[in-house]
Structure formats: C-alpha cells, structure tokens
Amino acid sequence: MKVKIxxxxxxxxxxxxxxNKDAADDEEGDVCGICRVPFEGCCPSCKVPxxxxxxxxxxxxxxxxxHCLLKWIGTAASKQQCPMDRRPWAxxxxxxxxxxxxxx
Amino acid sequence: MTHxxxxxxxxxxxxxxxxxxxxxxxxxxxxxxxxxxxxxxTEFLKxxxxxxxxxxxxxxxxxxAALDVIHKSxxxxxxxxxxxxxxxxxxxxxxxxxxxxxxxxxxxxxVCVISTMILRIHEWMKQWTPxxxxxxxxxxxxxxxxQTHLFSILPDSFSSAFQDFVASTLPPEEExxxxxxxxxxxxxxxxxxxxxxxxxxxxxxxxxxxxxxxLETCTGQWGEPMLxxxxxxxxxxxVPWMLYVYGRNARTAExxxxxxxxxxSRFDFHMAKTLCDLRTxxxxxxxxxxPDSTGALQDLKECLxxxxxxxxxxxxxxxAHRKRLxxxxxxxxxxxxxxxxxxxxxxxxxxxxxxxxxxxxPIRRYLRDRPDTIRSIVANLVGDDDxxxxxxxxTEPPRPLQAADIEDYSDPNWEPEPIDAGPDxxxxxxxxxxxxxxxxxxxxDFFVKELQVLLxxxxxxxxxxxxxxxxxxxxxxEILKIRFGEAALQVCEVMLKDMTDSKRIDQHIQxxxxxxxxxxxxxxxFWPALESSExxxxxxxxxxxxxxxxxFTKFKPDKKLRWLTHLGTVNVELxxxxxVIEALVSPLExxxxxxxxxxxxxxxxxxxxxxxxxxxxxxxxxISTWLDLGVLAPAGEGVYRVLEVSADxxxxxxxxxxxxxxxxxxxxxxxxxxxxxxxxxxxxYWKFIEGMLTNLGALPLDRIQTMLKFAPGYDxxxxxxxxxxxxxxxxxxVTVRDGMWKLNK
Numbered sequence: 001m002k003v004k005i006x007x008x009x010x011x012x013x014x015x016x017x018x019x020n021k022d023a024a025d026d027e028e029g030d031v032c033g034i035c036r037v038p039f040e041g042c043c044p045s046c047k048v049p050x051x052x053x054x055x056x057x058x059x060x061x062x063x064x065x066x067h068c069l070l071k072w073i074g075t076a077a078s079k080q081q082c083p084m085d086r087r088p089w090a091x092x093x094x095x096x097x098x099x100x101x102x103x104x
Numbered sequence: 105m106t107h108x109x110x111x112x113x114x115x116x117x118x119x120x121x122x123x124x125x126x127x128x129x130x131x132x133x134x135x136x137x138x139x140x141x142x143x144x145x146t147e148f149l150k151x152x153x154x155x156x157x158x159x160x161x162x163x164x165x166x167x168x169a170a171l172d173v174i175h176k177s178x179x180x181x182x183x184x185x186x187x188x189x190x191x192x193x194x195x196x197x198x199x200x201x202x203x204x205x206x207x208x209x210x211x212x213x214x215v216c217v218i219s220t221m222i223l224r225i226h227e228w229m230k231q232w233t234p235x236x237x238x239x240x241x242x243x244x245x246x247x248x249x250x251q252t253h254l255f256s257i258l259p260d261s262f263s264s265a266f267q268d269f270v271a272s273t274l275p276p277e278e279e280x281x282x283x284x285x286x287x288x289x290x291x292x293x294x295x296x297x298x299x300x301x302x303x304x305x306x307x308x309x310x311x312x313x314x315x316x317x318x319l320e321t322c323t324g325q326w327g328e329p330m331l332x333x334x335x336x337x338x339x340x341x342x343v344p345w346m347l348y349v350y351g352r353n354a355r356t357a358e359x360x361x362x363x364x365x366x367x368x369s370r371f372d373f374h375m376a377k378t379l380c381d382l383r384t385x386x387x388x389x390x391x392x393x394x395p396d397s398t399g400a401l402q403d404l405k406e407c408l409x410x411x412x413x414x415x416x417x418x419x420x421x422x423x424a425h426r427k428r429l430x431x432x433x434x435x436x437x438x439x440x441x442x443x444x445x446x447x448x449x450x451x452x453x454x455x456x457x458x459x460x461x462x463x464x465x466p467i468r469r470y471l472r473d474r475p476d477t478i479r480s481i482v483a484n485l486v487g488d489d490d491x492x493x494x495x496x497x498x499t500e501p502p503r504p505l506q507a508a509d510i511e512d513y514s515d516p517n518w519e520p521e522p523i524d525a526g527p528d529x530x531x532x533x534x535x536x537x538x539x540x541x542x543x544x545x546x547x548x549d550f551f552v553k554e555l556q557v558l559l560x561x562x563x564x565x566x567x568x569x570x571x572x573x574x575x576x577x578x579x580x581x582e583i584l585k586i587r588f589g590e591a592a593l594q595v596c597e598v599m600l601k602d603m604t605d606s607k608r609i610d611q612h613i614q615x616x617x618x619x620x621x622x623x624x625x626x627x628x629x630f631w632p633a634l635e636s637s638e639x640x641x642x643x644x645x646x647x648x649x650x651x652x653x654x655x656f657t658k659f660k661p662d663k664k665l666r667w668l669t670h671l672g673t674v675n676v677e678l679x680x681x682x683x684v685i686e687a688l689v690s691p692l693e694x695x696x697x698x699x700x701x702x703x704x705x706x707x708x709x710x711x712x713x714x715x716x717x718x719x720x721x722x723x724x725x726x727i728s729t730w731l732d733l734g735v736l737a738p739a740g741e742g743v744y745r746v747l748e749v750s751a752d753x754x755x756x757x758x759x760x761x762x763x764x765x766x767x768x769x770x771x772x773x774x775x776x777x778x779x780x781x782x783x784x785x786x787x788x789y790w791k792f793i794e795g796m797l798t799n800l801g802a803l804p805l806d807r808i809q810t811m812l813k814f815a816p817g818y819d820x821x822x823x824x825x826x827x828x829x830x831x832x833x834x835x836x837x838v839t840v841r842d843g844m845w846k847l848n849k
Binding site: 001002003004005006007008009010011012013014015016017038040041047048049050051054055 | 564594597598601605620621622623624625626627628629630634643644645648649657660661662663664665666667668669671672673674675676677678679680686691694697698700701704735746748
C-alpha cells in the first residue's frame with residue numbers, strides 16, 4: 001500500500017527560540033524577567049504577540065520583551081544595567097548562543 | 105258613661121255614612137241610587153274571560169254617572185279593591201293558558217310559542233285594564249297588581265324559555281338571513297314588566313352571544329387585531345338589537361345614544377374581557393408564533409387597558425412556561441428563543457416592562473442553572489446556529505452592552521415605578537435583547553471565555569477556504585466588539601491575526617519549497633487551552649513536518665514550531681492493489697495508516713508504542729475508521745492487517761462508485777471547555793492550599809478563601825472553592841470536620 005498525503009491542514013504553536021534547550025520541553029515556557037508575562041505572550045504595552053512584540057537578547061544571556069527592557073533602560077534608575085544581574089546592558093548580536101547556559 | 109259615649113259615637117258615624125250615601129236625597133232613594141251605581145261600575149270593570157264572545161266595553165254615560173256617584177260617596181278606593189280582588193279571582197284563566205303554552209313549548213321548543221304567549225297575556229291585560237277615564241292612579245295600581253300576580257304564576261321553566269326567546273331575537277350570524285324584528289314585542293315585554301324583572305337575564309343572553317362570537321371568530325386568529333372587527337360587529341349586529349331592547353322608548357337618536365351609553369359600555373367591557381381571557385389562555389402559543397401574531401398582541405394590549413387582567417396574564421404565562429418550557433425536555437436554544445420572543449411580545453403589550461419582569465424571572469433563574477446556556481447564547485451571537493432563527497435581529501444595530509444602572513432621581517423626567525411593579529423592578533433595565541441575555545449572568549467574562557472557545561473551534565475546523573471563513577469571523581468579532589468592548593475581545597483579535605499571519609507565512613514557505621502541509625500557526629497564550637498530545641508522527645508525515653519547520657526557521661530565525669499533531673485534517677490517498685481510496689481524516693488516522701504502509705500488519709500495542717500514544721481508546725477509534733473504509737481488517741486479537749485486495753470485490757466496487765471521495769466526519773477540535781479550564785487552573789491553587797494547611801493545620805473555608813485572594817490571579821468565589829475542596833475530599837486529599845479543612849495524612 002502506498003500512502004500519499006495530498007493536503008494536510010495542520011496546527012502548530014510558535015515559540016521563541018530563546019536558545020534555552022530545557023525550556024523547549026517545559027510546558028509553561030519562560031517568562032520575561034520584567035513583566036512576568038511569558039515570552040510568547042506580549043508585554044503590557046502591546047496587544048499582539050509575536051513579531052510586534054519581539055524579544056531582546058542581552059550579552060549577559062538574559063532575555064526580555066524588547067519593549068519592557070527599553071522602558072527599563074529608559075529610566076534613570078536603571079543605570080543602563082541588565083535588571084537581572086546589574087551588568088551593563090549590551091544587546092546581543094541576534095541571540096545568545098545555543099550552547100549558552102540556561103537563562104531565567 | 106263610656107258605654108253611652110261609644111254608642112253616641114257609632115250613631116253619629118252611621119248617620120254620617122248614611123247621609124253621604126244618601127246624598128241628602130229624601131228617604132233612602134240616594135242609597136238605592138248608590139247601590140245601582142256600584143253595580144253598574146263593578147259590572148263595567150269586571151274582568152271578563154276574553155275567550156267568550158262579549159260586547160265591547162263601552163264607557164257610556166250611565167257608567168260615567170255611576171262612577172261619579174261612587175266618587176262623590178268617596179267609595180272609589182273600595183271600588184278599586186273590589187276590582188282587584190275580581191282580577192285575582194279571574195287570574196286562573198291566564199294561568200291555564202300559560203300552563204298550556206308552556207307545555208306546548210316544552211314539546212317542540214319553538215320560541216314562537218313564547219312570543220304568542222306573551223302577546224296573549226298582554227291581550228288579557230289590555231282587556232282588563234280599567235278605562236283611562238278612571239284616572240292614571242287607578243291604572244297604575246292595576247298594572248302593578250297585574251304584574252305582581254303574573255310573576256307569581258309564571259312557572260320556573262319560563263325564565264329559560266324566555267332566555268331562549270330573547271336569544272332568538274338576536275341577529276343571526278349569517279348576513280341577509282336577518283330575521284325581521286318586531287319591535288312591538290319589546291313594547292309588550294315592557295307593558296308586562298318583563299324587561300325590568302328579567303333585565304339580568306336579557307343582558308346575560310347578550311353576553312353569551314358576544315362570548316360565543318368572540319370565541320368563534322377570534323380563537324387562533326392572531327395575525328390581525330380582532331378588536332376592531334369585533335367592535336364593528338357589535339355596532340352592526342348588537343347595537344340594533346340593543347336599540348329594541350333598551351332604546352325603544354327613545355324618540356331621537358340623541359336620546360337613544362344616551363340610553364345606550366351605559367349599557368353599551370357594559371357590553372363592550374364584556375367583549376373586551378372575553379377577548380382578553382381568550383388571549384390570556386393562548387398567550388404561550390401567541391408568543392411562539394411571534395412575529396406572526398402581532399395582531400393578537402395589539403388586542404391584548406388594548407384589552408388590558410380596559411380590563412384589569414394583568415395579574416391573570418402573568419399567572420397564565422408563568423404557568424405555561426413552567427409546564428411547557430422550563431423542563432429538561434426543552435432544548436436550551438428553544439428556551440432562549442422563546443425567552444427572546446417573550447421579551448419582544450411583552451414589550452408590545454406593556455412597554456414599561458412590569459409584566460416582562462414578572463414573567464422573565466423564572467426563565468432567567470432556570471437558564472442560569474443550565475450548563476449550556478452561555479454556549480447557546482454565544483453560538484447564536486456568532487451566527488453558529490443551524491436553525492437559522494438568530495435571537496438577534498440582523499437589522500438591529502449592535503449596541504454596547506448596557507448595565508442596569510441605578511435610578512437617577514435628579515432626572516427631571518423621572519417617573520415612579522408602575523403601580524404593580526415588584527420590589528426588585530427596575531424601570532430603566534437594558535432594553536437591548538443581547539444585554540438582557542447577558543445580564544442573566546452576573547459577569548460578561550463567562551461569555552467572552554466561551555466566545556473564545558467557540559471561535560477557536562471554528563477557526564481550527566476551517567478547511568481550505570480559510571480566508572473566507574476568517575473574514576466572516578472577523579466581521580462577527582467586530583460586531584461583538586461593539587457589544588462587549590474592545591478590550592474584552594482582544595484575545596479573539598489575536599486569534600484572527602494568527603490565522604491571517606499563518607496564511608502569509610505559508611505562502612512564503614510554499615514559494616520557497618512547496619509542501620502539502622499548511623499549518624495554522626497559533627499563539628499559545630491567546631488561544632483557549634488546547635489538549636496537548638504527544639503523538640510522534642511516523643514516516644513521511646514526520647518528514648513533512650520537519651521540512652516545513654526547517655523552512656519556517658529559515659523565514660523566522662528566532663522562532664520555533666511546536667506541532668499540535670492531534671488537530672487539523674489530512675487528505676490522504678491510498679493506493680492499494682485493486683483500488684484507490686481517498687479520505688479526509690484526522691492526523692492520528694493518517695499516522696496509523698502511514699504505519700501500515702511501512703508494514704502490513706501491526707498490533708495495537710505496537711502502534712501505540714510507535715506513536716507514543718498512551719491511551720489506546722483513541723487509537724481504536726482511528727483504526728475503526730479504516731476498518732469502516734475497508735482498508736484494514738482484524739487479524740486476531742489486537743492485530744490488524746492491510747487489505748491489499750478488497751475483501752468483497754463486488755461490494756467494494758459498488759461502494760467505490762457510490763463514494764468516490766470518502767470523507768470522514770471531522771470532529772470539532774478538542775478544545776478544552778471553560779469548566780475544564782477552570783478545574784485545571786484550580787490545580788495551581790491546590791499547591792497554595794496544601795501549603796497553608798501544612799503550615800497552619802486545620803482551616804475554615806472562608807479563611808482559605810481570604811488567604812487565596814493574595815495569590816496572583818485568583819478570582820474564584822467561595823462557592824467555587826467549596827466545590828473544589830469537596831472534590832479534593834473525594835480524592836482523599838483533605839478531610840473536613842466541623843467546617844475545618846485538614847490535610848489527610
């Protein structure tokens with residue numbers, strides 16, 4: 001018997017590739033360290049998730065909603081530091097290396 | 105002394121009387137003259153049997169002189185008394201005739217007998233009437249006496265016979281047949297005093313006639329208002345009759361109108377009451393027939409203004425609802441549409457909404473207890489109803505939900521509540537149907553959640569013609585946004601956007617590398633919880649997924665895809681040795697058949713291990729699909745095998761012709777319902793409860809609730825918590841004693 005797939009209307013969920021291997025299997029997924037909303041959700045100032053509310057990767061391996069982080073960096077109290085580890089914030093080129101240690 | 109005095113007194117009286125009778129005539133000649141005059145007068149007045157031939161009574165000079173003499177002697181009262189006693193003694197003649205007439209009537213029930221009888225009695229009466237020259241006082245006394253006597257001898261059967269007779273005088277229903285009325289008969293009645301005595305009887309005949317007419321012409325006639333035609337009928341048929349009965353003495357039209365005004369309004373009231381009672385009895389079916397029954401509603405409205413039957417209407421409708429609507433046998437959709445129709449109907453009858461409030465309350469309470477009410481309302485809102493009769497009028501412009509607001513007493517147009525309003529009545533309730541439906545529940549959140557679930561099902565079930573369907577859904581959501589507010593439906597917006605984005609992404613990926621797989625890529629947190637599954641796709645299905653995923657990652661480098669393998673549909677074509685079968689199946693079914701293409705025989709265990717499927721019951725369903733299609737056949741316990749050659753050539757061939765493209769019924773995607781979701785969320789809070797019971801020992805329910813309120817996102821009521829705790833108790837996780845909950849260790 002030969003099976004030929006003519007058409008397949010599938011359903012899939014998207015998720016950010018945060019480079020976190022463990023998180024890939026985690027049901028809940030990671031949340032943004034600033035707004036505590038899952039990365040796949042959107043930051044409090046957005047209404048639509050995904051490309052309209054992208055993530056930002058820091059050199060320090062921490063990931064946030066871009067809007068959340070920019071807002072934080074925009075405040076004087078931030079001193080341009082990553083809110084997680086207080087290292088000076090530097091945006092990573094595109095994303096952290098896949099082999100980087102897990103981030104939270 | 106006394107003795108003498110008395111004697112003197114009597115003697116003088118005697119002398120007086122004697123002188124009066126004698127009229128100062130010599131000797132006793134005066135007395136003789138009086139005696140003669142008395143004889144003449146009594147002979148003249150004597151009531152005679154009219155059946156015997158008699159010379160006509162003449163008021164001659166002699167009679168006049170005789171009466172004069174009597175009058176002068178002041179004996180007229182005695183004359184009248186004598187005359188009346190004579191009448192009394194002669195009354196047996198009339199009684200005999202009446203008895204005979206009544207026997208005749210009893211035989212054939214011919215109302216003519218009654219009219220003849222009445223005319224005959226009148227004849228007697230006229231015959232015995234003292235001449236007018238005797239003065240009206242004499243006549244009046246006679247008439248009263250005659251009537252009193254007549255009533256006393258009329259048998260019991262007369263009233264019903266009279267009723268029949270009066271009924272026969274009513275104009276018949278058919279046109280043209282109109283019996284020629286003899287107004288004379290009514291004058292006769294009047295002369296005999298029958299009208300006054302049988303007034304209520306006559307009126308009741310009229311009432312019955314009206315009642316019968318209303319019931320005959322109006323029952324089940326709901327299309328047109330019947331009140332006006334019935335009033336017209338009253339004018340053409342009943343009013344002329346009333347003219348005979350009541351208005352015969354009127355000389356001018358003006359006078360007749362004045363006489364008829366009172367009695368006419370009584371009849372009109374009765375007509376309105378009959379119609380009102382009828383419509384009250386029919387109200388439930390009238391509402392079912394709405395809007396074809398607008399006429400009946402108009403009638404009812406007008407009648408209710410005339411007749412105070414509002415309480416009866418509410419009573420009747422509530423009873424009908426209890427009996428015919430609010431029971432387990434009725435579909436929720438049906439109850440809803442009846443409720444909506446009730447709202448519309450009662451608003452016509454009673455714009456302030458007092459009736460509606462009283463009637464609606466039991467329905468609303470009942471609906472609140474039904475588990476699928478929200479779903480039905482929402483399904484109807486999004487036009488998911490197959491029945492076609494949407495609760496909402498398409499033409500009605502959507503309005504934002506109105507909340508029942510508190511009365512504004514500073515409003516210059518404020519009006520007090522209607523007098524029969526109940527204690528909880530709110531005059532300014534939302535008038536919009538949807539608002540009313542939504543207000544059955546305390547919060548509109550339920551609706552939004554259910555709406556989300558429904559939308560998810562519909563979007564995921566959408567097949568090839570997605571864009572059309574998505575557009576339709578978008579339109580729906582836009583309308584609903586007006587009602588529920590933009591913010592509440594934001595989630596639905598994202599769901600729709602996911603669908604259009606998926607299409608765009610798919611177009612791009614297809615242009616890079618054509619694939620038969622077209623996934624809908626959804627944003628996890630914006631869709632209702634979808635059951636997750638761990639099916640591992642075999643063979644080419646897996647390849648398709650992987651290829652697509654690779655392309656996707658190229659297009660969107662920072663995103664990954666996670667397949668929800670149990671959702672969606674697959675169109676497969678099976679090439680067997682002797683036949684080709686095309687089928688639209690679920691991905692799981694496709695996966696199963698894919699396995700069989702690798703190897704022609706599989707055990708159930710083997711399949712479930714290969715697909716990573718823990719529950720074999722889902723699997724057996726997938727297999728039975730293929731068994732039904734004649735692709736697989738059982739080969740021993742839990743073992744299945746491909747039928748390369750059809751088991752029954754002939755039957756299969758026929759089957760094939762009749763079903764060129766077999767489609768398997770695609771079920772609604774298994775979206776987790778709101779209740780399940782809530783239970784799921786509650787599990788999260790279980791950790792909190794467990795913690796607090798461990799640390800603090802036993803706690804009462806309200807204490808647990810208070811503490812849980814500190815937990816983020818906790819929005820349960822204490823009742824829900826109680827339900828949850830009860831469930832936990834059933835699972836032996838906790839025990840309860842005296843309202844204190846304790847962990848079970």
